[in-house]
Amino acid sequence: MKEEHIHIRWANATDAEELLKLNDAFNGVGTSIEEVIDSLALSNELIALAVIDDQAVGFACAQYFKSFCYRGLQGEITEMYIAEAARRRGLATLLIAFIEEELRERGVTNVKILTGQRNEMAIKTYVKSNYARTEEVLLQKKL
Template sequence: MLVEQRTPDDPGLAALLADAFAELVRRYGAQGRTPLHPEAVCLVAVRDGRAVACGAVQPTGVPGTAEIKRMYVAPAARRGGLARVLLRELERHARAAGHTRLLLATGVENDAAGALYTAEGYAPTASFGKYVSEPFARCFAKDLGAPPA
């Protein structure tokens, strides 16, 4: 498996994002999705030449804090550790950009995501940003430590 940085207009990334949104609509209804921040770093996991997982890390506007967005693994590629690898790569990019804290949100029905985030050191936190008024969201945070020297 290979993890590559891609731009939001990349066809493989765009297809994964469309599938992710369709899954969210099936689970929670047609909720509005916000565009990625222009400085977001988008990563795609590639297996056998196909984009099978994605995620992004973007600044929040709070110094030192970034948000994980658009974590998604295609159904046929789940349960193989891709989400964990992708999450760790996103954390690496966040640290390299000088962020010391990460936030993320997942749906209340997504127990697998909640278990992954908890296992990777994320702790439940108060709702933030657009999630404050979203009853379907569970929010998590992780301190990354001091920025690299």
């Protein structure tokens, strides 16, 4: 059995097609390759890619901002997806660490992650990466 080469790196425009496929599997939002390329070029969003043997198998997205309400920059890991066939290899933990390092370098002092209450696998991964479960309630409204 050959050893897999696992690599975490920042996504770029040449990854648009693979990102599109991964995101479609993740949440079914039908964006176009052009929209993905534009987002990669114009957005302040950080998009990390998990790659096994030159094949993109997962991604994580993060954003950060400054608010007068808090000291220091605030960060959020907004999305995380690993393709079913690539799970249970520690990729989510690697993606989190990769993003956290970049956020730390940019001066972020606090990072949060939102996930579904019943998403136990994700919650275990985040707790393993030292995230504390809080009692916050998410309220949402379509405009």
